[in-house]
Amino acid sequence: MTDEPERPQLNPYQVELEEGKRYAWCACGRSKKQPFCDGSHAGTGIEPLMFTAERTETALLCGCKDTGDPPFCDGSHLLL
Numbered sequence: 001m002t003d004e005p006e007r008p009q010l011n012p013y014q015v016e017l018e019e020g021k022r023y024a025w026c027a028c029g030r031s032k033k034q035p036f037c038d039g040s041h042a043g044t045g046i047e048p049l050m051f052t053a054e055r056t057e058t059a060l061l062c063g064c065k066d067t068g069d070p071p072f073c074d075g076s077h078l079l080l
Contacts, residue, residue, distance in 0.1 A: 003045050005029040005065035010080060012060035012073035017053035024048040025061060025071030035061040035071065 006029030013035040017023065023036060027049050030040035037048035049070050053059075062070060064077040 005046055007064050007066070007080075008034050009063040010077040011063055012077070013063050015059055015061055017055075017057055017059050019053055019056040022050060022052050023071075024050055027065060027070065029065045035063060 005027060008026075008029050008031075015035065025048055026033075026035055026037045026041070028041040028044045028046040030044065031038040032040065041048060051071060060073040062073045062076070064080055066076040066080060067074045068076060
């Protein structure tokens with residue numbers, strides 16, 4: 001069991017979000033379907049972040065898992 005996420009990539013993932021749709025952002029970094037959860041967090045002690053898109057848009061979701069504004073990129077990867 002770990003509470004430190006893996007960093008699948010330092011740059012954010014550019015994704016299309018659909019207004020009103022629920023998403024599960026991978027917080028552990030193990031998912032093979034980044035930046036979304038595929039269940040790979042089992043046993044890590046890290047749960048995915050569930051969120052509903054407020055609008056249909058192209059968004060930058062965090063890839064380094066160090067953001068202060070999950071699931072969105074806040075530029076934290078520039079400090080790693």
